[in-house]
Amino acid sequence: MDTTKDPATKVTTETYFRHFDNRMPPHFPAMKDWQESLWHLLAGLCIGLGVWYLHWRWTSSLNPDAMAFSVLIVGAETLAFLGLVLFFFDIWKEGDTPRKEPPATRQDAGLEGDGPIHIDVFLTTCDESAALLEASIQALKTLRVPRNMQLHTYLLDDGNRAEIAQLAQSHGVEYLTRKNNIGFKAGNLRNALFKTNGDFVVILDADTRVLPTMLENTLGYFRDPKVAWVQTPHWFYDVPGETKGSKLKDPFMANPNVFFDVIQRRRNRDHASFCCGAGSIHRREAIFHDALRQLGKDMDAYQKFLPETKDRAKASLRATPAQPFRFHVSEDIFTSILMHSDPQSGWKSVYHPQAEARMLSPWSVEAWTSQRLKYAGGTFDIMLNANPLWRKGMPLKTKLHYAATFWSYLSILWLSVLLMAPVLSLFTGVAPVNAYSLDFFLHLLPPLIMAEVATMVGCKGYNTTAGRLVTIGCLPLQWKALWLVLRGRKPRFPPTPKVPGLAGAAKRLIPNFIVLAIMAAAAVFGIIATLLELPGYTPSKTIVNIFWCSWNAFAVWMVVRLYWWSPEAELQAVRAT
Incomplete structure (x- = not known):
């Protein structure tokens, strides 16, 4: 159990967040x-x-x-x-992508070969508590897995902590770590991608508590073989003022509904919603296609991860500086920009408008200001050093969406x-x-x-x-x-x-x-x-x-x-x- 306390308040993390566990996300109508x-x-x-x-x-x-x-x-x-x-x-017009049933075969999902579809779940952490991670792992056990699919769960610990390895073992979750923190979260994901083989990858933060319907409601979008990733909304179950008894309504003004249910949802009409990290599902082929493009190589060189060649191909690619997710403070939006500006691949993004997970809001001045500083710094860095508005391959409408940001x-x-x-x-x-x-x-x-x-x-x-x-x-x-x-x-x-x-x-x-x-x-x-x-x-x-x-x-x-x-x-x- 978590006994970490903040000296200013003497409130334990476990005691505090437990009082908001019963809150569930609403339906977001069109x-x-x-x-x-x-x-x-x-x-x-x-x-x-x-x-x-x-x-x-x-x-x-x-x-x-x-x-x-x-x-x-x-x-x-x-x-x-x-x-x-x-x-x-x-935000001119909504354009939700019609939801379909999860693919029943590999061919339905645009995948080669026979057998089940493999789903990897990456639960990322660096210094979060065992109690916080345990709640997220328990939520993962409730996931309903569609037929002809196999789920593999991995705990990606960038803190290389013995107690977290023990937590993973006690819950039957595979534990992955590395010797350094190069690239931080993006580097952590890179390390896991080279050690796993799933056809699709679900990315979760340490505090992401998935709902049982997540896979059922999102994997159907991948029936379109050009869908590279699906992003789901971030929904905070602990926002102050949303719970009976709260005296101060949302002091950190952290409610994300305007961004997710309005901005991200309406960008979807032009397939311009960008990845926001946690709560996203990715096609592995698209991730590595982009990584290879960095090196000027064609996807055929990687042979689409066919079973007989994928281990050798991955070992070769791992030795290169390829970054499946860019080593950047805003690795999610940066990677989205690069995929959205690749007309040859034709990769598309889909925004799923309903929350499929519950998350924690930044509940301290340090957390809130750190997050704002990271968002601003990452955006300014991309704008000044890798501005998508000057990329030839990006459609004009998509450029205008990024220009608004x-x-x-x-x-x-x-x-x-x-x-x-x-x-x-x-x-x-x-x-x-x-x-x-x-x-x-x-x-x-x-x-x-x-x-x-x-x-x-x-x-x-x-x-x-x-x-x-x-x-x-x-x-x-x-x-x-x-x-x-x-x-x-x-x-x-x-x-x-x-x-x-x-x-x-x-x-x-x-x-x-x-x-x-x-x-x-x-x-x-x-x-x-x-x-x-x-x-x-x-x-x-x-x-x-x-x-x-x-x-x-x-x-x-x-x-x-x-x-x-x-x-x-x-x-x-x-x-x-």
Whole structure:
């Protein structure tokens, strides 16, 4: 049993997560035709109003006494609007792939030879506890295996720990490890791929607790021999606020439904949903086809892993620098990009819209900020050093989907300008518009309101405000990630901690505290300057900028408040019910 404790809370991991074990994922229905039509209408109105507003801003609202400041702000607004248009394209229409029954024969799955179809399950770990892994292994025992298939389960321990080897043995699971940690998770997977022979590979993280239906509901997609991988949603069964007794709803704003049930699901219409690691199922042939392509070799050289040659061929390939999954902090999206840009192979991805596993959310400031830093660093590194937009083989629609992802991360450039604009106005008395008049608000409010309504309908009513708050609150983290990549420092690969607590909270949140202090100082200065009737300060200008500054401060505060959140208090609230 796990006895690891976080010193800040004295809550054991086992005790904490056990209280959420009964939560099961909901069904995620498809958008109805009338909902989609309404969404398209509202999105069109939003874009039209946005163009109308920006035309007015560029032609009639610039402040001639502060032209540089004015152009900077309206330029940031224009770039933000372009991001909205890309986002609307990204989520424009659902296109679920029809689900089929699992293949009954190898030929049904596009495989050669006779006999059963072999499924390898890779449960990856590095430093997670035995208790956490045991829960995931127990869930694997409930998997229903379709007929004419054989399941092989492997525990991939990159920590090379004796207690984990013993855990695997006690549950009849094969234990795989290696002497080094080169490539981290991607290297761990590479090591396992060269030691196993399954036709399909299921990838799970240490905390992934599969549902019994996972194989039954996903393997049918592989009846199409060109399907390289199937991605299932990540669903967190422990999100605070989702359990009776919780006092603070989702403090880490970790609910992933907007990303998985909206963004990933709708990218599937163009086969552009990317792999997210855990909860994905891969065709081994596609994995190694891509690995061989790195070396300029043809798949025929590998002879498609036929039984009489696969051991010799694998030994030969293992001696090369081939990386079936790229050694990268974002190995999943990086590998997806390379497969999506290979027109000769014709590999396709499928997104399965229903959750087939339960996972743990990042429940500590250290875990949450580490995850955000990894996501941002990995995306910036790909964007600057392996940008798929310049790849000739990738279809235009797929490029636009990836462009939406990159644009959302690049938004730190213009969001930072918009974040600090009211601060500058309050300290200097300079405004980015010629006047905060009725005409200004008549142009500003309609597109803002329509954007909120359109996004709410387009995202099925999910809470999209949380995502915007996270984006603003994490600007310091994203700047750090961009700075590291620009300096040539590769993003790190450490796994996301799975222990609840506040270790390292103060250090991680210092930039946000500083930003809040600057905003508070700007508001106080603006009020005093207005009362003293200093040049450039008027009550209307000060009120507008304080309101704007307060909204931005609220977004920053939503991250800062994590400093006072306690998993022990959360657990006590749940116990009380």
